[in-house]
Amino acid sequence: MLVPYVPTPIPVIDAMLNAVNANSEDIVYDLGCGDGRILFRAVEKFGVKKAVGIEIRKELVEATLGKIRKKGLEEKIRIIHGNFFDIPISEATVVTLFLLTTVNKMLRPKLEKELRKGARVVSHEFEIPGWEPDKVTVIHDGILTHKIYAYLR
Numbered sequence: 001m002l003v004p005y006v007p008t009p010i011p012v013i014d015a016m017l018n019a020v021n022a023n024s025e026d027i028v029y030d031l032g033c034g035d036g037r038i039l040f041r042a043v044e045k046f047g048v049k050k051a052v053g054i055e056i057r058k059e060l061v062e063a064t065l066g067k068i069r070k071k072g073l074e075e076k077i078r079i080i081h082g083n084f085f086d087i088p089i090s091e092a093t094v095v096t097l098f099l100l101t102t103v104n105k106m107l108r109p110k111l112e113k114e115l116r117k118g119a120r121v122v123s124h125e126f127e128i129p130g131w132e133p134d135k136v137t138v139i140h141d142g143i144l145t146h147k148i149y150a151y152l153r
């Protein structure tokens, strides 16, 4: 596995989704969705049309599926158990990432090939090498500083 599981703090998620103006027209994909927190926030706070998470770790997928059922959000949130390099993402209008610069670099050709014009990509902490961010947001949570890179395709 290339990237460990580290969750994004909720204020950082809000800043990420604000940076790309996530809204009711959007289909949000989180590549490596962990416990699904970005998906829940996108649906419950930002009112996006649909949120899809791809996650390789089975126990995280199962826990997130349980939360989706408990909240009755089966129509809004979908989790795919698998490797995000192998799964089509072309329906996404917003892609969220919290991976590593090296992984973002490996993902770049897939993003360039599959995402439609007007799609936005937002990455917590790690840039996408070779892309110029349209907006960089810095958040201080009292202990840590977080950087958010937003890109418009």
Ligand SMILES: C[S@@+](CC[C@H](N)C(=O)[O-])C[C@H]1O[C@@H](n2cnc3c(N)ncnc32)[C@H](O)[C@@H]1O
Pocket: 001, 002, 003, 004, 005, 006, 007, 008, 030, 031, 032, 033, 034, 035, 036, 037, 038, 054, 055, 056, 057, 060, 082, 083, 084, 085, 097, 098, 099, 124
């Ligand atoms: C740093 S965590 C971020 C979790 C979540 N996106 C968030 O921001 O809270 C990265 C996640 O990506 C998952 N992951 C790593 N490589 C993956 C791959 N190739 N395909 C799918 N998931 C992957 C890890 O299991 C982990 O849950």
